[in-house]
Amino acid sequence: MxxxxxxxxxxxxxxxxxxxxxxxxxxxxxxxxxxxxxxxxxxxxxxxxxxxxxxxxxxxxxxxxxxxxxxxxxxxxxxxxxxxxxxxxxxxxxxxxxxxxxxxxxxxxxxxxxxxxxxxxxxxxxxxxxxxxxxxxxxxxxxxxxxxxxxxxxxxxxxxxxxxxxxxxxxxxxxxxxxxxxxxxxxxxxxxxxxxxxxxxxxxxxxxxxxxxxxxxxxxxxxxxxxxxxxxxxxxxxRGGDAAAFGGAKYQTLDEPRRRATLAAVLPWLRGQVSRERRFVGTIQDDTPILRFVNSHDAPRLAELGTSCPDHFLRTKIKPLYVDWNPQSEDLAALKGKLAAGLEQYRRDYAAYYDRCKHANSPAMRDPNPTVVLIPGLGMIAWGKDKSESRVTAEFYNCAVEVMRGAEAIDRYVALPQQEAFDIEYWLLEEAKLKRMPAEKELARQIAVVIGAGSGIGRETAHRLAREGAQLVCVDLMEGAAQSTAKEITDRLGLGIGVAGSGISNCGPALGLGANITDRASIRHMLDQVALAYGGFDAIVVTAGVFVPSDTTGHIPDEKWALTFNINVTGSYLVADEAAKTWRDQGLRGSLVLTTSANAVVAKKGSVAYDTSKAAASHLVRELAIELAPLVRVNGVAPATVVQGSAMFPRDRVIGSLAKYNIAFAADEPTDSLVRKLAQFYADRTLTKAPITPGDQAEAYFLLVSSRLAKTTGQILTVDGGLHEAFLR
Missing domain, CATH: 3.40.225.10 (Class II aldolase/adducin N-terminal domain)
Structure with missing residues (x-):
């Protein structure tokens, strides 16, 4: 053929x-x-x-x-x-x-x-x-x-x-x-x-x-x-092709900028609504085929029937939630109102379906929230325990739409009877299969944003959180560096299975973005991109920072002083302030971890701007812990000097430090050798006598992001190898 x-x-x-x-x-x-x-x-x-x-x-x-x-x-x-x-x-x-x-x-x-x-x-x-x-x-x-x-x-x-x-x-x-x-x-x-x-x-x-x-x-x-x-x-x-599909168009698609802006505004709130029992990660689909369906006259009727193939509804549930919102005449507040009412009705319908179809030995009712939400003018939002599962959910409902399109073109679409669907969904063998699945990792269902992930501590922290099951958004001023870290994570974990989402939602377990944390608009754009990619976020770690040494006279130019405070203090505040809007809209408990320094409590010659900015950052942790309570825990990590893998220690600064401390070195000595010498010098000033690595710091960020320290907020976790000068008095 x-x-x-x-x-x-x-x-x-x-x-x-x-x-x-x-x-x-x-x-x-x-x-x-x-x-x-x-x-x-x-x-x-x-x-x-x-x-x-x-x-x-x-x-x-x-x-x-x-x-x-x-x-x-x-x-x-x-x-x-x-x-x-x-x-x-x-x-x-x-x-x-x-x-x-x-x-x-x-x-x-x-x-x-x-x-x-x-x-x-x-x-x-x-x-x-x-x-x-x-x-x-x-x-x-x-x-x-x-x-x-x-x-x-x-x-x-x-x-x-x-x-x-x-x-x-x-x-x-x-x-x-x-x-x-x-x-x-x-x-x-x-x-x-x-x-x-x-x-x-x-x-x-x-x-x-x-x-x-x-x-x-x-x-x-x-x-x-x-x-x-x-x-x-x-x-x-x-029968008329696309123009007549599903009874023809009832609503019109919003143009792409308005569509993406509306989705970015509604997704974190919606994620909070569907995550009342367990957190979900989202994938949006707003390509032509799915928009043709959600905008159509027949979409409400067909969506209510549910899917037919057992493989489909095991992922998409018995039916999706269709929201009859008019994108041309109704605003965001109206959309949230209709979503809220629709979710309540969906949960009641699901409970009634369970009660009507259950057997004496049926497993307990599962999460009654929808895994597929259909909105005219916007498209489809699919939910899963991680990005891979939400991509599969999106794929399966795309398949269901194609099935309905074909069936309606040649005859009349019919769904599987609800009792038969229930007997598949709650089949004891399916339940046994679910119980055989490996236990979820510690940060499963969590979406973590690491700012400064392009190198050093941030890069190591991104890898650490990803190993525990978090979906990672790697952010850096240098977007290419952020994307490189995200690629490292994706290459190790795999892209996952399932159809890709639309636009930025076409991503896997990690995503790389660029952002300038001294620019509020840049931060807001980045957080909106995170919402479009995953549906929202749970934790933010800020490791970005800058060190500008004093000149030979002991002074620092005014513009360098301002830059140091803008990045090390104001930037963290702006991130927190913008993120708080999303956290409150989402309504799920979150975690913010900032980076201070052992220098915040140890005055040292030649680093006046850096040291005072880190002292301010330490107090910012305490202030934000009060401002964002009880929804968000705010803590800090105070590293001592980390030389290995740090973007703040290029070769010329390493050489300058070696010269400052009268440590012998050769002008043509390899950079790795110079770094080891300087790292050991700093280590010898501590009680543990061991160089501090980015991995040591990443462990602290992981602990503060995880639930292991769920009752800890407003605190600074010091990782300095035992620098006794930094002991608090």
Whole structure:
């Protein structure tokens, strides 16, 4: 076929160089790399291969299938479960025995626990609940995908008729059934009755296709998706295309500057509202497809129906919150009012849904706040525990919108019945899967802004907070340096999964921004960018500072004195004052950590401007602790001289200090050697006799940002190696 709606990526040369399991991984990665074929984490692939039994050495048939929780795009060999195919087939007798005794419901879940008894070669990868779908179909290679075009047909009121009309005898149909053993048996029966069929449409869900050749299976999968998309797009165009989509436009999109300004103003407040139980990180989507949907006449009706594919609503919940706000005639106050009322109603609706559908053994009700918010003129806001999860949430609701667009173009969109949706969302196996997830890190769900992150203590602090799970905004006067630190963090942690957001929201776990902390407008712009990227912020650490030594006469020029105080004192105040507006709007407890110095209490010759500015900064900590209480804790870190990695110690200053203290050095000596000499000189003046590193300081900032010192505010934590001259009197 000639493909327009999917990408054909198979390379015979690459495939020929791979062993059978590697070919399965290769096929899976190709399919998962195209979001038109399957969503992040969705779908399964498998191959039935002949292996050598590790005990007997005899040839055995083994099912290799994508394991639980894997993602096709990024999967490697270790992400696939391997099971003895004959043992999986033998489980049918056990299931039938239990079902005959009236234990069909519990037997369905019990079978998942039995898969471990069929494990080949002690493979630790947990099997997916979709394993029977692959084991019970005859093809040696099986692809189960979630393409938007196919799900649009699966979520249509007349799905069975449309399947016959579009695919003829090539694709069978099975009505909605929860993934698992019973669905696998139903598919097996379909193939028994229709031996020529090579694919099955799964009502409300997706489709599954198979072949005895892996390349043919890949191609067959693409062919079915291409045929479905072609059918939909022809009818979509005939019904008026984009102009008529979802009943046509009811509202108009705000221009980009107004849209971004409104989002920056409302996001922190909204984050506070949806984070009453647990904090969330946001992703905004305001591209053309999502705006076409939220602005449309049909958006309220379709949003209320919720999503259809189980993979979608596990992330997006049973439905999104749609806010009927007129961007042309209503202001920000009206938007907040409608959001507040909508959130209250959403929580009531969710509680009613839980009470109506729950079973005696259902897990307790989860967070009743929406994870998707739709606003005409602005777009979509998706929420998750971190940036990666909110990106996935955004991706999945984008998929849901595409499904609704396709279904409405060819028929009428129908969502999964609420009881069926509940039984997936609160499935005991899903609950067990959630409980197996690793515990969240100490700063998970926190958004931290580190000002001065381009080098030295700030850079090290950004890395320290990121290691504990915080989403990091690295800020520096030199934007390139901030972006470099952010890239280091992102390269280490990975960008995450899911579709990118729009504009600045297209970021991962770290973001680099430029800002001048002596300029209030620059600070406000930076904080608004943080809101657009993540939804708000929880902690701010200010490590930016400047040291201007006195000249040989012991004086400092007036402009240098002013600069020192502007950066070391006024800058911290301006950051706090602007951040306080957002913190109060957000309504979540926060933390501000400023940087003072051991010099704040030790008078030293040649640093009068620096020392007095740091003394002022120390008292600023105490004043701000009172001003921002009880919502924000304000503390300070007082380092002694940190030479290693500090932007305040370029080579010429290091040489000047060595000369000042009569420390021998060579003019052509490497900078690293000079730095070590000076650092050790400062260390020898302390009680611990060890050089102080940026990492030592970063640990103090982490402690003050974390909840470990949750009852500490207005305090200065000194990290100076034991400088007895700085002992407070």
């Amino acid at each position: 000639s493909y327009h709606y999917v990408s054909y990526l198979w390379d015979d040369t690459v495939a020929a160089s791979l062993d059978p399991v590697a070919r399965l991984v290769y096929r899976s990665n190709l399919l998962g790399s195209d979001q038109r074929i399957t969503n992040t984490g969705g779908g399964n692939t498998s191959s039935k291969l002949t292996e050598r039994d590790p005990l007997t050495g005899a040839p055995v048939e083994v099912l290799w299938v994508k394991g639980s929780g894997g993602d096709l795009r990024t999967s490697k060999r270790e992400n696939f479960a391997s099971l003895y195919q004959p043992k999986l087939l033998d489980l049918q007798r056990l299931y039938a025995t239990r079902a005959d005794k009236g234990l069909k419901s519990s037997a369905e879940d019990d079978m998942v626990g039995m898969y471990t008894h069929a494990t080949f070669n002690l493979n630790p990868r947990a099997s997916s609940i979709d394993t029977p779908l692959h084991a019970f179909l005859p093809g040696r290679h099986v692809d189960h995908m979630h393409p938007n075009a196919i799900i649009a047909i699966a979520a249509s009121a007349n799905c069975e008729r449309l399947t016959r009309e579009i695919f003829g005898d090539a694709m069978a149909y099975v009505p909605w059934m929860r993934p698992g053993f019973e669905l696998g048996l139903a598919m097996q029966e379909i193939v028994r009755r229709q031996p020529g069929v090579r694919a099955i449409m799964m009502g409300q869900h997706g489709f599954i296709a198979w072949d005895d050749d892996d390349k043919a299976c890949y191609t067959r999968t693409l062919d079915f998706i291409e045929r479905a998309a072609t059918y939909i797009e022809e009818r979509y165009a005939a």
